[in-house]
Amino acid sequence: MSTPLLRVEGLVAGYGRPVVGPLSLDVFPGEVVGLWGANGCGKSTLLNAIADRADLLAGRILRMPGLVIAYQAQQPIRLPSMPVTGRELLRFTGTSLQEMPAALQAVSRQRIDRLSGGQYQLLCVWAAIAGRADLILLDEPTNNLDPEREALLTEMLTPSRLARRDTSGARLLPDRGVLLVSHERRFLEDACSRMIEIA
Template sequence: MSLIAAKHLSVAHEGLPVLRDVDLSIDKGEIVTVVGPNGSGKTTLLKALLGAVKPTSGRIERAPGLVIGYVPQKLHVDHSLPMTVRRFLDLPKRAGNAAAQAALDSAGAGDLGARQMSSLSGGQFQRVLLARALLLKPDLLILDEATQGLDPPGSAAFYRRIEEVRDEVGCAVLMVSHELHVVMRASDRVICLNGHVCCEGAPEAVSAAPEYRALFGEGADVMAIYRHEHDHTHDHSHDHSHPDPA
């Protein structure tokens, strides 16, 4: 059984259709990325899977006892309030010191516990949000454009960390991303969304699909080029001799 599945899912907002007849499923251990233009319903899809938006038709099926960890696109923290990373991980539910440190380590933020939240770089902040989600020991990790605002090296490093989390924790990952040049690297499967599922499958198949190219035009070639280059460098992608950029 899939961890989570949408069956003929449709969602409307103020009477206007946002999603229509969407079918998708996420299986244990896989990394699935949803891509699509602005306004294509990507975030609405995530909200429906999380239970924050009610379908107008269709349904969401979840495996019994499914635990979901969520990393939002952004989170406002009042910088006028002093708060360490460790204290932040106690919200809304207190975490044990060992569990908090383990989550920070998994997220690549193991040395940030004593830092003030207001002093973190964008990449560090996103890794702390990832650690907060990992505290739940999720079966499924959902990320909504979690690298938005990061520079390309920071984004690439974050995606590498997500791959490592999947391998270490064994959770499935569902991501929404607009970064076509890096999404190939971390994805087992890509879903192209534009109100409905235009195409889906292995990254190479989706990047070659006419539906995908009609939406992204020249951007589709960027993905193909990135994949080609990655094929020649993949053996070095997990080289830990150099720290990931923040």
């Protein structure tokens, strides 16, 4: 088996006090791993700890050397006024505009402060997926999405979309991984290669 992108061993995490763990998990290249569990069980805190946004109180988090992580929060930050288009935002974050799903093309030409909640959510998730991160952390990525956009999100997470070309451009490498949190069981079953319940 390949080396994991991420290994979590006996992790206890929280905010001064423990709120989740101890737990262990791996994310391997090519995997889309879904976390689910009751409200407040600590799913977001686990993602936060991996993204260095919560306290690591015990155990350890091993990241593949040089690992680049993209983190998409449950509520993407929005400014009331931001006179840039989606495409400008994507370029600014180093996100490829190639292979953008058709449903996002028109959205990406609009100013981001004029997008609906769902449009902005999908744009942010696309920025995380289409950027240069090796490991993508998504917290409740279906927030604000209608069934059609949710299906599009599932499609964005398919192995062929996540794979990257090697330096020669000849081969697609399944070298990235996704760890996501969702309370939507059906989405998890459709989008994930593996699911882990957080107690």
